[in-house]
Amino acid sequence: MTKSIAQYGLLGDTRTAALVSENGSIDWMCVPRFDAAPVFGRLIDAASGGSWSVQPDAEVVERAYRENTSTIETRWGSGGGSCLSVDGLVADATSSLRPSLLLVR
Numbered sequence: 286m287t288k289s290i291a292q293y294g295l296l297g298d299t300r301t302a303a304l305v306s307e308n309g310s311i312d313w314m315c316v317p318r319f320d321a322a323p324v325f326g327r328l329i330d331a332a333s334g335g336s337w338s339v340q341p342d343a344e345v346v347e348r349a350y351r352e353n354t355s356t357i358e359t360r361w362g363s364g365g366g367s368c369l370s371v372d373g374l375v376a377d378a379t380s381s382l383r384p385s386l387l388l389v390r
Contacts, residue, residue, distance in 0.1 A: 288306060288307075288312075288328075290304075292306060292307045293305060293306055293307070293312070293313075293328075294348070294350065294357040294372075295355065296355055296356075296357065296372060296373055296374045296388075297355050297374055298374035298375060298376040298377070298386070298387075299376050299377075300317065300318055300319070300377070300386070301314070301315055301316060301317060301318055301319055301321070301374070301386065302314070302315070302319060302374070303325070303372075303374060303388065304328060305357050305359075305372055307345065307348060308338075308340060308345055308359075309338065309339070309340045309345070309348075309359040309361075309370050309372070310327070310336045310337065310338035310340070311325050311336060311337040311338070311372070311388075311390075312325060312326075312327040312328040312334075312336045313325055313326060313327070313328040313329075314388070316386055317386050323335075325337055337390075339370065339390065340359075340361065340368075340370070341361050341363075341368045343361040343362055343363040343367075343368065344361065344362065344363065345359060345360070345361055346360050346361060346362040346367070347359075347360040348360070351371075354373070355373065355374070356371060356372065356373035357371070357372045357373070358370070358371050358372075359372070370390065371389070371390075372388075372389070372390050373388075373389050374386075374387065374388055374389070375387040375388075375389060
């Protein structure tokens with residue numbers, strides 16, 4: 286099943302970006318820049334594009350950006366409890382010539 290781009294949240298660090306699906310899977314990310322080859326490319330090749338998914342066996346009950354950030358929180362819940370995933374890319378504000386990439390999950 287093809288997902289709509291509207292079902293994705295955008296993480297960014299001023300050099301690259303990642304797209305996180307509504308169930309918490311990172312389905313698109315190019316490293317180290319926007320124009321590089323994708324590390325995760327399931328968005329355009331579901332069979333072999335690759336993704337990074339960490340999620341419990343429960344339904345997503347809430348998904349939103351943290352206030353004034355590009356950090357995404359996804360909360361799953363069931364009768365037995367809940368689980369929270371927090372995803373973000375950390376911007377390198379040091380202006381170094383050798384940028385770092387830090388995806389925090």
